[in-house]
Amino acid sequence: MTSTAHPLASSVPVADHPALEVSGLTVATDEHELVSNLAFRIERGERVGLIGESGSGKSLTSLAVMGLLPDSLTATGRVNVGGDDRNVIGLGEAQAAKLRGANMAMVFQEPMTALNPLMRVGRQIAESMLIHGTQPNRAAAERRAVELMTDVGLPTPAETARAYPHQLSGGQRQRVVLAIALANDPELLVCDEPTTALDVTVQKQVLNLVLETVSRRSTGLLFITHDLAVVGETCERVLVMNKGVVVEEGPIDRVFTRPQHPYTRGLLAASDLDATDATGRLFTVATAADYVPGRSVTRVVARPAAPEAPAGHPSDAELPPLPSSTVVRAEQLTKQYRRDRTSLRAPAPTVDALRGVSFEIEAGQRFGIVGESGSGKSTLLRILSGLDQPTSGTIDVVGRRLNGARHADLAELRKNLQIVFQDPMASLDPRMRIGEIIAEPLMNAANLQGGVAVSRKERAALVAEMVHAVGLPTDSVERFPHQFSGGQRQRISIARALVCRPRILVADEPVSALDVSVRAQVLNLLADLVDEYELTLVFVSHDLGVVRHLCDRVAVMQRGEIVEQGETRAIYENPSDPYTRSLIEATPTIRHKQEQE
């Protein structure tokens, strides 16, 4: 890292020991400035949020503070941590390493990959203390590691210390990473999206743990996230970053209720899934001017013709009560997986992914499936889309039994049911042009036999129509996936799913990888298309807010069972199952903060 100290920085006083003092921080490649002239300060025990979307420079800021920027970037300015008068920027690797883990420590986004897979976790925690000599020897450090693991709420810490990372869950691993970070009692804790990869209930526990530890030890907290709701529940003060610049800064209460900068207002509006504009659509950064924080124009589920039907059958009112209106019927579905044998005596263990799941989806419904990892929602989705067979029970989609379905039946299924997948970056073939990607479902045998779009010209016309419908420029068909952003790719996925005019659209976490402002656009698009093409929507998500906005019925899954299902509003306002209640309570919303005002 080639660096020079900021010219004004030498006079910055360090006598009053803030946890972190940043001034004139600029991070650049050879061509662009990625972070421009950043200045802020975190007092000891203060919790500061840094929010922004991807590309805003928030993660680079955290890496610069830790002295972990990649060599290809140049940093200038001044970063002082915990009263140490050495500038982290421009400090040699050996000197910077002495500060890392002692004065400042960091918790990263992805707990699954943040730990060395070949080392027992207790030793990974102990190493932190041995590096900085805060414990005299390995035995003492490992004893202290077990204490730290108790502090971060890991069950049976002495045994867990001997476990390898792959034996722990995501939440447990994040607790281990936190224990590593806290091992030497740093003055500054940097958290970069520490809970983004975790389930909501686990997120809540980890956030509470972070909060409790920093306040007990008066550690300064720099909390980086794209999720405003999480910042709202964690921090006292917030910096809003956009394109490398802090556009707004202030106490959470003020920023969340009286944002000064249009970008902040836009982020708030797009994050607020309870607020919709006059046409019942979610706000985007572009349409946020009308957004009034804390007040919803329409607090109902955003649908032009919101059904006022008796609970349990909300769609009866708007659909003719034909017997054929049930498009999906699942009865007592179970699915068992067999694991590899791990012992000579015991039989191979089995996993019950689904334990008797029953539900019906009527034509035109928007059916939400909510659950955390391991709840069985992915297995259910695979069975529903004909990618897997249930162990027992029956499933019918548009009048066809999927149990034991043969190839031709599945081709017919795929004509009627299409899927939009979670990861827009990985679900498109990088070597195919967008036009080919969107046209591919048309090549399905059932479509070709049915005489739909047999000629190249007909297909091109249908593709062009879909490209237009999802709001992409006409020339997109000639381009390749890498030339599009995440939101645009998800539009491509939607176009691909809809091109053969399915009756059912299954969306598997379609917006969880997207920035909030893009998320609002994609959700609006989905809602519009569902109306326009008269689709039945099956929407799978871990995010209750999104499901609440989009769906009129919801099924809550836990450990392979549907613990509760019914009309969305009824379930959210009056959950009868304790698990549903805990999910709703654990979900952070920005409304919480706004309504406290």
Next chain:
Amino acid sequence: MAVRLLKLLGSFVATVLVSTVVVFLLLRVLPGDPATVALGIEATPEQLAAWREQHGMNTPLVVQYLEWLGGLLRGDFGVSYVTGQNISPVITDRLQVTLILVGLAMVLAIAVAVPLGTIAAIRHQRPSGAVISAVSQFGVAVPSFLVGMLLIVFFAIELDWLPSGGWVPPSEPGEFLQHVTLPVIALGTVQASILTRYVRSAVLEIQREDFLRTARSKGLTANLALVRHGLRNAGIPVLTVVGLQMAGLLVGAVVVERVFTIPGLGSYLVDSVGNRDLLAVQAVVVVLVVAIVLINFLVDLAFTLLDPRLRRAA
């Protein structure tokens, strides 16, 4: 752990058994009558028949196979039709020579490749890294017999430091070292070049891992983090390559054995094929198969020891 070991052991035995059947049948299918080979083209039909009777060739194939397999299990490879020699002691001698050669060459290759490959990865954007990459690329392209010849020209003929060929067993350490040095260097440099490239890409890959960033955030410098947390992880893919290289060298060493006139297993195989010595060929091929399967077994075992994710019920 026990389950995994048993599985590995089971597949080891199965592979060896299947390969003995294949080798046995393959050599029976090949044209050429062993009796004619043994007695010459002027032998009378009566002589040929008597020879066949004497060597058990009139019994059904299954019986012949089982008799041969029974011999194998006792370590008896039979007597060569061509030379009349007992095959087993020859194989033992030859195998020992080749194993020493291959083992030392791989030790040399690993000793050179691991540090060089790591440095090349750490400095991949700097000139020193590029130089290592270029040299190793070149090394991959040069065949080992050419390296052997060049070594003989310089160190044996021009400088007269070391003998140009021949073999002395390790029971005479001084002479042994003199004779083994050049062939090991000839075999090892090429393997070192190949391995350097794999080590480099494995280390480059590992440098992008999140857990190295975690290690640095604990207070390790980038280089120390790589040594303490990275190399063992990078070792897993490299180990696969080492296994493949060793297996390849067992036979591949023959070119260098020829250059240095060393009586190795590969040379024996080539000679036996030339002499149409059916039983000897069969024996060498089975020994090679067993050795290669054994190497794979050891590599798998090493994976299990190295990577806790593979020993689930430990």
